[in-house]
Amino acid sequence: MKKIKFPSAQTILLIIAAFVALLTWCIPSGQYDRLAYNKDDNSFIKTSKDDAIVLEASQKTLDDLKIKIPLEKFTSGAIYKAISIPETYQKLESRPQGIKEFILSPLKGIIAVADIIILVLFIGGIVAIVNFTGAFEAGISRLSVLLKGKEFILIIVVTSLIALGGTTFGLAEETIAFYPILIPIFIAAKYDAIVALACIYIGSSIGTMMSTTNPFSTIIASNSAGINWTSGIEGRIVMLLVGLIICILYIIRYAQRVKNDPTKSIIFDQKESIEKMFSFQKSSEPIDFTLRLKLVLSIFALCFIVMVYGVINLEWWFLEMTAVFFVGAVVIGFIYRINETVFVNTFIKGANELLSVAFIIGLARGVTILMEDGLISDTLLYYSSSLTDGMSKGLFINSTMFVYSGLSFFIPSSSGMAVLTMPVMSPLADTVSLGREHVVNAYLLGVGLFAFINPTGLILASLAIVKVGYDKWLKFIIPLIIILTLVSMTFLTISAYL
Template identity: 85%
Template sequence: MKKMKFPSAQTVLLIIATFVSVLTWCIPSGQYERLAYNEENNSFLKTDKEHSVVLEATQKTLDDLQVNIPLEKFTSGAIYKAISIPGTYQKLEAKPQGVIELILSPLKGIIAVADIIILVLFIGGLVAIVNFTGAFEAGITRLSKLLEGKEYILIIAVTSLIALGGTSFGLGEETIAFYPILVPIFIAAKYDALVALASIYVGTSIGTMISTTNPFSTIIASNSAGISWTTGIEGRIIMLFISLIICILYIIRYAQKVKKDPSKSIIFDQKESIEKIFTFQESSETIHFNFRLKLVLFIFALCFVVMVYGVISLDWWFLEMTGVFFVGAVLIGFLCRINETIFVNTFIKGASELLSVAFIIGLARGVTILMEDGLISDTLLYYASSFTDGMNKGLFINAIMFVYSGLAFFIPSSSGMAVLTMPIMSPLADTVSLGREHIVNAYLLGIGLFNFINPTGLVLASLAMIKVGYDKWLKFIIPLVLILIGTSMIFLTISVYL
């Protein structure tokens, strides 16, 4: 009997979309009223499903609405999305998502994340151009010789640097660009592609899970809870340090086992096919790492530096980031005097190789659209906020963490989760005499832990980059997630009693 194969990432997402569509027939529709600040006329706009009301932008308005957030959090731009208003949940007429909505959801998702998809395709084009020049091959050969016997430094450096990006400015979707470059390096170091995936994905996940200055999670969540984002930062820094060490040791342990005996690799059955994609073909000529190729890699690396600077300092987003990679590809084409026809064909071929990744990102967004259109997210939030009644501090804060892990499936956006849930969840801390920073910590850890395996997040797109199945990722990552769950529970419990 032929062994059943685990479905592809695209099929997994379509199955999840079908499941969510069924849920919209089972879970009552409902919604909180929303409050948004209008900078142009210095006013608040309060909306429900049918009406909108303009209110004065004053602290009294916020107090009357029981929104315990200082006015300056809105006027300064710290809270830039509409928040949920506590105590305003209302059941609405059911909006079940039927067959037509299910069919259209992937298409709506692709349209909604068109900017991310274009970024991914242009990254593929740039990588193909750099590959064409031979710069990657020459650079990786040189790096392999330099790191011989000390390959574990790769794991430490990559995981730490990406975690730093995640905790500081929310490095996430941008890491898609790193796989085509780093996977060949890890394979050259005698590791498997899963070690490269782990170093990148675990790095960004642990960084965003325990954010320090990340504006898309810690800062917006703290602002939405009505507290300063620096409140509780000392504990988060300690937790980040401990968790990062745990992750690095976990990856190194697996990597060393694979290096010693390749058959121990979880993806050993894919070893040849993956290495065929990511290992450069042997040739009788060795590509010399000359000045021109060094300059190519410098321009390539500079693209990422400019991208990071633009995101942090210039409020760039996906469109501007895409422009950086496009300019980088053109500059390299001129530098290496690549024929115009060859340049265009190579760029398009590189982009097409990431088309499956782009579709996965769109399909995942389509699942979220189904939930939004079905009006079930707020219902889940309403019942989740009532779940913790009567609990003691330690049990309460851990329950909040697990509630956030559950909600993360339905609201995968960290900033969206913050503005929708914090005005509702953070006042619960007052009922058990806790500072609201503990709710922020539970929010970070809850969604961060689920992010390691969240199929509606970035994991399936990342897996598609290296052609590894979701089932094999789960086999690798679940033990680490369990360790991190235990560590998080200890951290939260100790913090509420200190």
């Protein structure tokens, strides 16, 4: 009997899109009124299903709308997106998404995330250029000698650094750049591609799951809840450290098992094909790590440093990040004196290697567009918020975490989730005598836990780079999710009664 093959990432997303389109026929359409601040004339714009009106930008306006957020959160730019207005949900005329909308959704998604797609393609281009010079091969050869017998240090360093980026400035989409570089290093260390994927993706996920200064989750969620972002930060730091240690130990345990016996690898049946794709041809001669190759790798590393600095300090986003990698590729081409025709062909070939990843990102965004056009996200929020009525503190805060996990499938954007849900969910904490920072923590944990497997998030794009199936990732990650869920529930319960 022929074994049934698990569908590809693209097929999974199309199935999910069809399911979401079907949901728009079953779930009533509805929407909360929205409030946005207009800095040009210092006013509020309140939009509803029928019209949009201009209101005075004052604390009284916020109080009248039952929005318990200080005015300065809007005027300072801390809240820069339209927020939901509590107690304004109303059903709207149904907007079911049919066959036409389903077919157009992936195309709309690709257009909507064109900036991310361009970044991914240019990352593929610069990686191909660096690979052409032989710098990766020489660098990995040297690193293998330095880490011989201590390869586990690589796991600790990579996971910790990426988690640090996740918790401070929301390092997520940018991690796509790391896969083509780090996979060969982990393969050279006698690990499998799952280990490389885990260090990068789990590192980013655990960092954003317990964000400390991340402006795209903790800060915007706290502002939308009407509290200072430092409220509850002590507990988040403790959870970050505990969660990071658990994740590192989990990855090391699996990695050592694979290193000792390669047949224990979840992707052992793909071992040869993945190694052929990502590892370099072994040379019988020692590889000379010349000054020019060191300079090539230094420029490549500098691209990431400049990218991170720009995102944190200069308000850069995908367009500027793409420009950094493009300039880096050109500079490397000049240093290594690559022929112009060879440079262009190599760059395009590298971009083509990540084209499937770019399409996956677009398909995932298309699913979100179906939800938005079908107007079902606010309906789900409305009914989800009513589930917590009359609960005890411990039950309330844990239920809130699971509500956020479910909602994150429909609203994968952390900042979008915060501004849409926090004005509605955070006041519920007042009814059970809890500080609103507990709801912020439940939001972070709930969204973070589901991010490990969320098909409308980044995981499918990441798996496409590593050439690992979604089913195999689930087999690897589910035990860790169970452990982190139990730890999160314990943390939320204890903190609710302290």
